[in-house]
Amino acid sequence: MEREAENSDRFSKPMVWIGIYVAIASLFCILAMVADLLHGFRSKKFWFPCKYFSLNAASIAVITIAMKLPVDLSSMMPSYMDQETKPGSLGFLCTMMANLMPSLASMDNKTLLANVNTSVITSSPLGVLHSDYVNFNIIASIYAVMTLLLLFIMISSSLTIPNFKEILESKYQATTKICLAEQRLPLMQMSTVEKLRQHVRRYWVMAETGSPQFAIASSPLSVASGLICARWFTPSIASSSDDIDEDLNTYVLKIDIEIEIAERTPKGISNSMNHFILKAEKEQNNNLIELLKKSTGFKGVEIFDSDHVQPLMLHVELVNSWSLPIVTLTCIAVVLPNILKDTIENLFKSVGKGLSYTHLVEESLNRSREYVNLIKVSMALWHEVGNKSEVNESSTGELVENPSNTLIAANSMYRITQTILLRHQSNTELITNKQLFAHLNGMIADVFSACFANIPRVITMRCHESVIDKREASVKVAARLLGKTRKIIERLETLELPNMDEEKMAYTDEWRLYLKQSIP
Known part of the structure; x- marks a missing residue:
């Protein structure tokens, strides 16, 4: 027992x-x-x-x-x-x-x-x-x-969640109309950066308060569950950031208009955005800014190619992208003799950073098939240049295995080199390697500047996201891009931008056509 x-x-x-x-x-x-x-x-x-x-x-x-x-x-x-x-x-x-x-x-x-x-x-x-x-x-x-x-x-x-999402989507669309209407109003004494910061701030508040998780977390049922487990929901945070004069309550999305949101909630959200942008500003590339300072306008966009040079592919009409001319010009610059190694490395680093923004502009605004293919060609060519001391199997293979892409890269190199030779053949004095290097740097900076004129539009587009669960992430991308390109945008404000439709500004050939017609 x-x-x-x-x-x-x-x-x-x-x-x-x-x-x-x-x-x-x-x-x-x-x-x-x-x-x-x-x-x-x-x-x-x-x-x-x-x-x-x-x-x-x-x-x-x-x-x-x-x-x-x-x-x-x-x-x-x-x-x-x-x-x-x-x-x-x-x-x-x-x-x-x-x-x-x-x-x-x-x-x-x-x-x-x-x-x-x-x-x-x-x-x-x-x-x-x-x-x-x-x-x-x-x-x-x-x-x-x-x-x-x-x-x-x-x-x-x-x-209640399906109904919550429908209400939030309806209010988001209605508030977006208000935001876009106010955006069209003339804003005196505001720089482009300030306008973009205001636009991102509004959509940040909309995305944050319009998040389904936020709606549930701030609902009475969720507050009740928090009380049961002694977990209090706090609708705002303390933050030491810039004072905000704008009333952001208009952009706060609420399931029920009778639900009171603490006054500090919109400001707390805005402060978190400011902190996010300030953090991104620390990632700005000074080498790229120095390269852009070599641009005094957009002349390089017009002169990097010439109609007097016949293409290698006579029966194929190719468009000009942003990235491929930049990569081609850089390839020519880095092989010039008697140029200091540090100078070449600085140019290479600057172009590499600038191409990340160029590709972002192209992916956002140049979505047709022909431009997508040009982006692939430019990326493959750039990888080959960056790994000139060792074989880059992925990029080299892409060009070798696709003859048409190889021909596109060769055509770009041929047209740009012939254009440079044609432009300088009438000079009575020979151009030195240093002068040619400086000339190429100026053209690269000009093409970059024209391309970067589209960054504010890309930032604005990134603020808009049709999928409700992706809006916070999309607005964060916009805020981060604003922070990382603040100096670039400020630099562009010192240049006289052409009076072009924003749709046309997205395309290199439209710039070239406008600049040719503007010649007195």
């Missing part, structure tokens, strides 16, 4: 390995929640978005393991310590459910239904309700009621 009792006690205890699995799973959940917390602080958000700890198949599996003890219906685990872990685990479950609530807003309807149904099954608290200790029964019952309330809140929130 004693042996049977001993065996009964031994088998009623939880297995050590199960405890280890539970501890590891719980640790993963805690680390994910802490990561979300740190992400919220690092992003200077006034709420904690679900980026790392969100409701999905993986997190549900981990939570299921972590909740092994409170939902274990087969093991009595009569010891005091074993019973004490059950209510603690249920309290942990409540905390996780409250943290997972905003992630419901990031799912489509089908995924939302599946995950909520699985969560209901996973969160079943029945196993904790039996104990030989009266106090534990009371505590367990309280936690069980809290869990059921959170489940009710989660289900109720999931039912």
